[in-house]
Amino acid sequence: MKYHMQTFGCQMNVSDSDWLDRSLNSLGFEKTFIEGEADFFIINTCSVREKPEQKVYSLLGRLNAFHEKKSSVFACVGGCVAQQVGKGFFERFPFVRLVFGPDGLAMVPRALQRLEHELRLKISLLDFEDYYPERGENWPDKMPPQAFVNIMQGCDNFCAYCVVPFTRGRQKSRPSEDVIKECRQLISLGVKEITLLGQNVNSYGLDKQGLEINFVRLLREINRLTGLKRLRFTTSHPKDMSPEAVKAFGELETLCPHLHLPLQSGSNKILMEMGRKYTRERYLELVTGLRDACSEITLTTDLIVGFPGETDTDFQETLDIMNMVGFDSSFSFKYSDRPGVRAELMAPKISEEIKSLRLDILQKLQEEWTLKKLSQRVGTTDQVLIEGPSKRQRPDVWSWKGRDSGGRIVNIEFKTREDFTGRIFKVIFTRSKKHSLEGKVVI
Ligand code: SF4
Numbered sequence: 023m024k025y026h027m028q029t030f031g032c033q034m035n036v037s038d039s040d041w042l043d044r045s046l047n048s049l050g051f052e053k054t055f056i057e058g059e060a061d062f063f064i065i066n067t068c069s070v071r072e073k074p075e076q077k078v079y080s081l082l083g084r085l086n087a088f089h090e091k092k093s094s095v096f097a098c099v100g101g102c103v104a105q106q107v108g109k110g111f112f113e114r115f116p117f118v119r120l121v122f123g124p125d126g127l128a129m130v131p132r133a134l135q136r137l138e139h140e141l142r143l144k145i146s147l148l149d150f151e152d153y154y155p156e157r158g159e160n161w162p163d164k165m166p167p168q169a170f171v172n173i174m175q176g177c178d179n180f181c182a183y184c185v186v187p188f189t190r191g192r193q194k195s196r197p198s199e200d201v202i203k204e205c206r207q208l209i210s211l212g213v214k215e216i217t218l219l220g221q222n223v224n225s226y227g228l229d230k231q232g233l234e235i236n237f238v239r240l241l242r243e244i245n246r247l248t249g250l251k252r253l254r255f256t257t258s259h260p261k262d263m264s265p266e267a268v269k270a271f272g273e274l275e276t277l278c279p280h281l282h283l284p285l286q287s288g289s290n291k292i293l294m295e296m297g298r299k300y301t302r303e304r305y306l307e308l309v310t311g312l313r314d315a316c317s318e319i320t321l322t323t324d325l326i327v328g329f330p331g332e333t334d335t336d337f338q339e340t341l342d343i344m345n346m347v348g349f350d351s352s353f354s355f356k357y358s359d360r361p362g363v364r365a366e367l368m369a370p371k372i373s374e375e376i377k378s379l380r381l382d383i384l385q386k387l388q389e390e391w392t393l394k395k396l397s398q399r400v401g402t403t404d405q406v407l408i409e410g411p412s413k414r415q416r417p418d419v420w421s422w423k424g425r426d427s428g429g430r431i432v433n434i435e436f437k438t439r440e441d442f443t444g445r446i447f448k449v450i451f452t453r454s455k456k457h458s459l460e461g462k463v464v465i
Contacts, residue, residue, distance in 0.1 A: 031068020320428030
């Protein structure tokens with residue numbers, strides 16, 4: 023059978039979909055990028071962006087046309103929206119035959135084998151497990167140079183605006199033995215850079231009541247693996263960033279000088295309402311510590327504008343702290359209500375007009391900082407890991423896209439057709455653009 027998959031949302035969803043691809047391919051299912059060729063569709067959903075449910079409904083409405091043409095065509099809905107809406111999908115869209123939440127993912131390949139043969143069957147995999155649901159692996163002969171490795175699932179923090187603890191469940195750390203085994207396997211398949219993934223990686227192991235190593239120990243173990251060139255992790259919570267984790271940036275050879283540290287707001291009042299459990303002062307202290315440990319560290323963040331009760335003064339405090347830190351880049355969003363979270367009941371709500379205005383001001387300020395930070399790189403050198411060919415090519419030169427140690431996109435031109443994917447070069451940056459750098463290999 024052929025399947026077509028659409029993935030929305032964060033790196034964890036991308037990583038889940040990659041795993042599903044590998045697993046389905048090993049069972050003989052074939053991926054297609056053409057919707058009209060598919061025997062079934064998989065939609066891996068996310069509830070972070072605005073109106074996620076409506077978007078899934080409208081996508082399913084469109085895909086239903088393929089089912090109407092050929093009645094055996096069916097759809098599967100997974101991820102956070104599936105966890106929230108659950109079996110409601112079966113009622114609203116009879117051609118949906120499988121719904122699965124994040125903890126049900128491991129059982130999806132087996133479920134699809136049953137759906138292939140039992141044509142009237144519908145399956146829901148929505149239960150939360152109280153342990154990390156380990157997944158079998160079917161590795162291809164060679165992997166791309168970068169890979170994600172899950173180290174945990176879920177979150178215990180219940181920030182006032184966030185659905186994750188409801189859709190991905192409570193924090194469950196994956197056994198460190200399995201994490202390290204997977205890293206070793208990936209390195210043996212050609213992976214040079216590993217990104218450890220979790221909703222709140224700094225609290226790794228804390229749910230195991232002393233029976234598991236902590237996050238920094240895990241970093242140290244992975245750092246020691248022969249053949250690994252680069253190690254990254256995301257996402258971190260400022261309240262759980264320990265002094266040892268800060269110091270690790272100056273100590274571990276493979277740990278890249280880049281940290282994504284979500285700030286969300288620069289106002290202590292709003293941070294408290296959000297339930298973030300740190301202050302702007304604590305955040306700034308962390309930034310100082312990180313820069314002391316590793317002066318060239320790249321800092322990126324997440325910011326929310328228009329949280330209920332956010333005044334002009336609160337918003338100004340966010341702009342002020344952006345200027346104090348000088349983030350290399352940020353993801354910024356307008357607050358919007360999510361069903362069932364605490365902030366849904368908070369008042370006063372901020373009008374769409376003000377939220378849009380604030381987002382625009384904030385993003386313009388970020389663009390200035392991003393430009394400034396990128397231009398400061400011109401004339402300096404760094405190691406660049408090549409990911410693949412660049413989007414834009416010129417005649418007779420071959421341009422390759424890679425990332426520097428801080429995670430910035432770098433385009434490099436070569437005069438030969440050789441495949442440089444996975445190679446690491448020392449590069450001098452020659453030009454900065456809006457969101458990327460250009461560079462030349464230093465011989
Ligand atoms: S720490 Fe992150 S994932 Fe957990 S509740 Fe807060 S925002 Fe959501």
